[in-house]
Amino acid sequence: MNRFEYSRAETLGAAVGAEGALLAGGTNLLDLMKIGVATPERLVDISRLSLDRIEESAGGLRIGAMVRNADIARDPQVLARYPALAEALLSGASAQLRNAATTGGNVMQATRCSYFQDPLSPCNRRAPGSGCGALGGATRNHAVLGWTEGCIAVHPSDMCVALAAYDAVVEITGPEGLREVPMEEFHPLPDAEGSGAAPLAPGEIITHIRLPDPRALARNARYVKLRERTSFAFAIVSAAAALAIEDGVITEARLALGGVAARPWRCRAAEAALKGQPATAASFARAAELATEGARPSGDNAAKIPLAQRIALRALERAAAGTPERLPALPASVFAGDDNG
Amino acid sequence: MDDLMNMQGQGHVRLGSSAGQALTRRDGILKVTGAATYAADNRPDGLLHAVLATAGIAKGRVTHLDVAAAEAHPGVVKVYTPQTAPRLAVSPDEKIHPFVWRMETLTDDSVRYAGQPIALVLAETLEAATEGARLLAPRYETEAHGVTLDDAEPFETDTTAFGRPAGHSSGDVDAARATAARHVSTTVETSQQYHNAIEPHAITARWEGDRLEIDTPNQAIGLSKQTFAAFLGIDPSQIVLRSPFLGGGFGSKAILYGGQMLAILSARDLGRPVKLVLRRDQMYGPVGHRAPTRQALQIDLDAEGNIAALEHDTVTLTSTFDQFLESASNASHSLYAAPNLRTSHRGRRADVGTPGPMRAPGEAPGSAALEIAMDAAAQAAGMDPLEFRLKNYAESDPSTGMAFSSKGLRECYAEAAKLFGWAERSAAPRSMRQGRLLKGWGMGTAQFPCPMFQAAAHATLRADGSAVIETSAADMGQGAWTALAQIAADGLGIDIDKVEFRSGHSDLPDAGVAGGSGHTATAGTALFNAGADAVRQLAELATNDPASPLFGAGNAGVTARSGRLYRNDDERSEAYEDILARAGLELVRGEGTGAREGEPDRAMFSHGAVFAEVLVDPDLGQVRVSRLIGAFAAGRIVNPRLARSQLLGGMIWGIGMALQEEAVHDTRSGRLTNADLAGYHVPVNADVPMIEALTVHEDDPFVNALGIKGVGEIGVTGTVGAIGNAVWHATGVQPTRFPIHPESLI
Ligand SMILES: Cc1cc2nc3c(=O)[nH]c(=O)nc-3n(C[C@H](O)[C@H](O)[C@H](O)COP(=O)(O)OP(=O)(O)OC[C@H]3O[C@@H](n4cnc5c(N)ncnc54)[C@H](O)[C@@H]3O)c2cc1C
């Protein structure tokens, strides 16, 4: 690994505008440095910043960027009001990693595209203009939505899928001051040349994630994740669903897909189609079909499209059945449903 | 039983006081407290860190390395390239014995696979060496390459792995086929797999003058010492090799690789100790793997459902510069009663590292395919899979006609089927459900040979009644430190707590290889014999000594038990300490060997039956192995706790092989796309909700005097097929490829 300088930011002021890569839990950045994908000359350790609280905010919650993934997942407020977020977090990585990983780091984690991780492969995301190494290669895990020939990578986060479904907002502080971006739009989709604009300008830092009041959505929310290994594996496809149901009628629906695009993919057409409909299998099936509107394979991953529809359907059905009192022992697992005996 | 009589000599010893007990690992506390030192934990003074630079192309030539940039990096001491690397004493292709692979020691600038070592950087720190290796920024001249089973023409071969014959034919398959009632043809592919031992390959090498000290995890200490010596051109007596603990080996640490040689050569060249630890990604290339296979099986049945003919052909890959062919078809040799039997293997050469032995080499993929074919045949015969296997139960080895030394397979089928509840299975695919999930039940037969190697051991009884036993065994985590000591304690007739075990060191008598599931049998026999030899000497002392209560008991004999010798003709006894004290001796030392003499005239195998239940989500294709139950007949079980761990571990490997494990190449670059433990999946605890391994009683007087078979590898066999068949039963989709992907089931 290259030589680098290390400093620790004790205050937010010291972190904002600092030159160098921000180091939070390090579970992603340090790995990338070890394999030569990230070669920062300076590391600014922000892991001690006091952005480590979950607070009430305007009826919702405000989660500091340094809160550990494990702490969000076991926060009583989160469990009670945003259960799909807790379930998504607990379905990700391993207990050890979740203890180290931070909110900000999870949002900013790099794609797991193996060509991005291989410094010998061309990659527009890692080396703009070099081409996309994945295109035409081993693409079973790549995008089916929102991709271009410039980049077919997916964003790997489970947490962000649930956050997008909950209309979360990313709070950013930079040298120019504060700004906010909806989670749904935070990760840029690739343009024809590759990665698209950077989500953060140099010197900017994520300080919080804000969650609006979930209202009735709290009662009917789930996250489901498909993978070959029951735990400690990224999603092949995943879905977060939250429903507000009054007298059997859906008054509000949220649906987001993971593992399909360079960002958590909000399924607006499906949501619109559900609103005002009875909470029935037929409504969900129609919505699930709309969930992948515009999808097309980017390689040998055509199966992801039906799988994404079906995981969306499963998430909707599970959400409609009601948030369980306790999260299942295998969070988000296909095999963790009451529907499965 | 002659061996046993000889071994008992004048002082009888019994196996069974300590052996047979479910002792916990004697090295457990050392390991969980971090006190156990692994090879890479050694830090001799003046240590240099070595890092390999590896090739980024699959085939061609290195045309440039920026050695100047690397050597200019602070801390870098030396860069070895093909131009400057110190040389072995003999050709890197020398085959001094069948367990030698080409020693890739930077002998030329050609690249034969992605990940091949192309330079070695030595530096004062690991970080500097790592950065030095990166700064080499190799340039290449590339040639067209191929890395898959489809990329080259098959070649015929006389031998497969370890020099086994590549083909077998008994009876007349073609004639039987011509008159058979039914013909069932099955093809199954298995993936390229890596060992993924949690401890990477590592070596610390230090020269003291012309004496070489090596710390390296190794499964075959005696043989490796000879191999190191031969390639270095020194006498074996100049080498000390220490390998007290291995963090897993699974076959990959039975073989020596060029990297180890390079570390030793550079330590000599630079006059400083050198440590080389492979990075995780470097474990996927130069240190062996299990090659992918494509297997075709033909089963011909008569009208009653008897197998009339069985044919098993395997195509598998090897490297362009060495040969190790996964002997998968051999799985069909000795399992089912096939009066007409033909097996064959062909190889293809690809631009990959040379494959090597990996837990149940040949048997694992071969069994996976055979068990799928057996279910296909059972379906064709309209029979239950278990009924069909029982109908075709081999009473003798069909490939040789030899009787089995013992075969408790019927009991295995019965016990495991009962515990599993197999009788409740409904025959039709997709006919069992749990909620919305498809439920499937499948089974497979497990079988693994019982080889013995050569081992020697010493057992020394000391004046205080304690003992030290010595043999260079390898504890890979399987529990050799414990199981072997149990056998030795019984050989000595003392309590295991009085036994100090010296092992994992090349100055000790050679324990042979920890491989082929034959280590406990081989090294255990040597230790037992050594103990019995020590007891015999004590007995001679006592029975000839008028001052001993045992005087004159020579004809009736004495029996050793709990540190005393007991007369067989009356109640009198004497403690070992007293016998030694009176004789004025500090110790008596027994010697023993373990080996199988002559060509066996019986077929010797462990057997087992594995039953799997899977749940499959019909919409999403995800598979969960919800229950896995195996029963195994593996001769005498020396330590039930450790044996169960081995069997469960093997079965869990089966889950991985059936559903997860797969190295994925980018065929264009020839590089792997998942060369780490995040991308290459092996099972986690959550994948193993309910698993059990039983052992059935089996006395085998022929396999060796102690009746010990092996348990290290058999668990993988049978399991993969059982899971595949369960998926088939659940979904109606016949597996044609392992691992089974969800996409293939929707
Ligand atoms: C083996 C493995 C398996 C995994 N499996 C999963 C999984 O199944 N699902 C899943 O969702 N995730 C998974 N992860 C990813 C894991 O969630 C991320 O590594 C983790 O969330 C990153 O957080 P961190 O604090 O360690 O980030 P770091 O590694 O410290 O940083 C990651 C990136 O974020 C930037 N950054 C960090 N904090 C901020 C901030 N406040 N503002 C701006 N930029 C910031 C850093 O500069 C860096 O670029 C897995 C990781 C591993 C290693």
Ligand code: SF4
């Ligand atoms: S898909 Fe994107 S991240 Fe992957 S290689 Fe192409 S450009 Fe890079």
